[in-house]
Amino acid sequence: MFQLIPQLRAKSMVATNSDMLRHAVQKARRHFGAVATFSALLNALYITPTLYMLQVYDRVVPTQGLQTLLYLTLVLIFALITLSLLDRLRLRLLIRAGVKLDMIVAPALLDATLGRPDLPSARQGLRDFDTLRSTLSGPAILGLFDAPWVPVYLLVCFLVHPWIGVLAVVGCLLLPLVAFTTWRATRHKLAQAQLLASVSYASQDELLAAADGIRALGMRRALVTRQLRQREAMIATQTQASLAAGSFLTLGKFIRLALQSLALGLGALLAVDNLISTGAIFASSFLIARALQPIEQLIATWKSLIQARQQYTDIRTLLATAPAARIKTTLPPPKGKISVENLTVMNEARDGAVLQNISLAIPAGEVVAVVGPSGAGKSTLIRAIAGALLPDRGKIRLDDADAQDWDPEILARHIGYLPQDSTLLAGSIADNIARFSTEWGEDRTCLDTDVVAAASKVGADALIRRFPNGYDHQLKSGGKGISAGQAQRIALARAVFGDPAILLLDEPNAHLDTEGDAALIAALGALKAERKTVLVVSHKLGILPVVDRILVMRDGHMEMFGPRDEVLAKITPPNMRRVPAPSVAKAAS
Numbered sequence: 383m384f385q386l387i388p389q390l391r392a393k394s395m396v397a398t399n400s401d402m403l404r405h406a407v408q409k410a411r412r413h414f415g416a417v418a419t420f421s422a423l424l425n426a427l428y429i430t431p432t433l434y435m436l437q438v439y440d441r442v443v444p445t446q447g448l449q450t451l452l453y454l455t456l457v458l459i460f461a462l463i464t465l466s467l468l469d470r471l472r473l474r475l476l477i478r479a480g481v482k483l484d485m486i487v488a489p490a491l492l493d494a495t496l497g498r499p500d501l502p503s504a505r506q507g508l509r510d511f512d513t514l515r516s517t518l519s520g521p522a523i524l525g526l527f528d529a530p531w532v533p534v535y536l537l538v539c540f541l542v543h544p545w546i547g548v549l550a551v552v553g554c555l556l557l558p559l560v561a562f563t564t565w566r567a568t569r570h571k572l573a574q575a576q577l578l579a580s581v582s583y584a585s586q587d588e589l590l591a592a593a594d595g596i597r598a599l600g601m602r603r604a605l606v607t608r609q610l611r612q613r614e615a616m617i618a619t620q621t622q623a624s625l626a627a628g629s630f631l632t633l634g635k636f637i638r639l640a641l642q643s644l645a646l647g648l649g650a651l652l653a654v655d656n657l658i659s660t661g662a663i664f665a666s667s668f669l670i671a672r673a674l675q676p677i678e679q680l681i682a683t684w685k686s687l688i689q690a691r692q693q694y695t696d697i698r699t700l701l702a703t704a705p706a707a708r709i710k711t712t713l714p715p716p717k718g719k720i721s722v723e724n725l726t727v728m729n730e731a732r733d734g735a736v737l738q739n740i741s742l743a744i745p746a747g748e749v750v751a752v753v754g755p756s757g758a759g760k761s762t763l764i765r766a767i768a769g770a771l772l773p774d775r776g777k778i779r780l781d782d783a784d785a786q787d788w789d790p791e792i793l794a795r796h797i798g799y800l801p802q803d804s805t806l807l808a809g810s811i812a813d814n815i816a817r818f819s820t821e822w823g824e825d826r827t828c829l830d831t832d833v834v835a836a837a838s839k840v841g842a843d844a845l846i847r848r849f850p851n852g853y854d855h856q857l858k859s860g861g862k863g864i865s866a867g868q869a870q871r872i873a874l875a876r877a878v879f880g881d882p883a884i885l886l887l888d889e890p891n892a893h894l895d896t897e898g899d900a901a902l903i904a905a906l907g908a909l910k911a912e913r914k915t916v917l918v919v920s921h922k923l924g925i926l927p928v929v930d931r932i933l934v935m936r937d938g939h940m941e942m943f944g945p946r947d948e949v950l951a952k953i954t955p956p957n958m959r960r961v962p963a964p965s966v967a968k969a970a971s
């Protein structure tokens with residue numbers, strides 16, 4: 383059976399709270415500290431070519447000292463090699479810091495993302511984190527480490543000559559000013575374009591997923607037209623933003639080129655007046671370029687840095703939504719008694735209840751049919767008991783213990799849940815039935831035995847063997863590549879995998895043929911004989927012979943709950959009692 387429960391427990395204890403990200407950044411602090419030190423050394427070394435140039439023009443050329451040139455060149459080459467090595471080391475350290483961040487944050491973040499898929503930030507969670515990680519561990523952050531050296535270079539410019547210093551300061555002020563004006567002029571348009579783009583891409587994804595149906599329904603041209611209209615608005619906004627940004631971009635380029643040339647011109651002017659040496663003319667241009675370099679880098683990457691700040695906040699908020707891990711005492715496997723106490727689930731708008739004050743008790747080993755018209759709340763009740771959604775009020779108890787007092791991963795192993803839409807995933811049929819337990823390093827041979835046993839129990843073994851490669855048949859993304867009925871039978875095998883005490887089956891026969899229906903009824907009979915507790919939502923009457931009780935739902939309320947024959951007598955009109963009703967749902971409505 384399940385050997386993996388202790389592992390599940392250990393792994394599920396990963397702390398998932400808002401401090402996780404800060405903690406991870408602190409853990410990577412040693413790396414960032416080393417990067418800062420290397421940046422200091424690098425910036426000191428960047429001045430070597432300037433010093434070399436000064437020496438060449440002011441010492442070597444006038445004296446024709448070839449030996450001095452040789453020594454100077456050797457020193458320069460040594461300095462440049464050291465510089466390259468340090469630069470490489472600095473990048474490697476940043477990459478390592480990124481890996482460290484990932485190792486600490488990714489498990490908690492994935493956990494939080496799957497825990498709260500309803501939050502918009504959850505959809506973006508890992509993507510945001512990856513962008514944040516590459517910003518923190520890539521060239522974008524280097525501008526920040528080099529920035530403190532701008533004043534040092536400005537000081538050196540002033541030392542060469544005050545006017546060279548003034549020119550450098552003018553450059554350092556003008557370039558950020560242009561960048562700021564560009565941001566002011568384009569930010570609204572860019573944000574609007576980004577929003578329109580995400581809407582357009584989301585609707586494109588939706589169309590792609592439903593492409594077959596769209597073609598068959600003759601909606602292709604209409605939807606292409608709708609898609610083009612959305613794109614038109616997005617492109618128009620992007621164009622306006624790009625045109626505005628373009629003019630500032632040209633201005634920025636002009637300023638940079640002008641500064642470099644003016645530095646040479648100013649240097650020459652000063653050299654003519656013998657205020658600086660010939661070498662200092664070229665050195666000034668180099669120094670100004672070097673002083674401006676971190677500023678230019680920050681301008682090029684500041685958007686990613688600001689975005690990274692926002693992503694940092696969003697990720698912390700998302701992590702905070704996941705309850706801090708609490709070590710929960712592992713209770714013995716439940717025997718199957720289910721008690722629902724005043725269960726209330728609100729609708730999305732939170733102005734009404736999908737389930738209202740449901741209270742019922744199901745003794746262990748009973749099979750309960752959940753019936754009622756569409757939208758009555760049957761699936762919602764099953765989902766709440768399965769732990770797929772958290773109730774707004776009320777409790778669900780399993781063998782008297784509050785379901786919340788269980789570690790959800792461990793509890794899930796004692797519950798076999800078959801959702802309405804099967805929910806199979808990309809992977810082999812065996813992987814799906816085994817709930818991907820191999821990912822936990824579970825012994826494959828033991829699992830295979832359990833997988834085949836589960837499929838045999840629900841009568842799906844022969845069906846699975848007929849697939850190419852049998853149990854190893856690979857399903858595509860979303861479990862696609864097999865029929866809805868086949869998917870439902872595999873999902874039923876997954877529900878009984880591991881021999882859970884409780885089975886929650888949401889319309890397990892919705893897509894079944896006669897053979898599948900018979901297999902399901904036989905499986906329910908076997909589960910009943912094994913004293914499993916089974917809740918089965920169904921619109922079909924075929925399951926009634928194995929049912930002990932019937933729960934009738936209507937408009938989120940529990941309309942009736944009792945022994946099968948008593949409830950059937952109440953919900954079946956007198957003139958139909960001897961004739962099989964077309965469906966339980968209709969009889970109930």
Ligand SMILES: Nc1ncnc2c1ncn2[C@@H]1O[C@H](COP(=O)(O)OP(=O)(O)OP(=O)(O)O)[C@@H](O)[C@H]1O
Nearest residue numbers: 729730736754755756757758759760761762763802
């Ligand atoms: N994903 C969802 N988002 C928003 N509302 C939902 C969602 N799923 C269900 N609902 C609402 O919750 C209520 C109960 O739905 P539920 O699926 O539980 O009904 P049901 O009795 O299982 O219906 P059916 O027999 O058609 O499956 C309905 O009013 C429905 O509109």
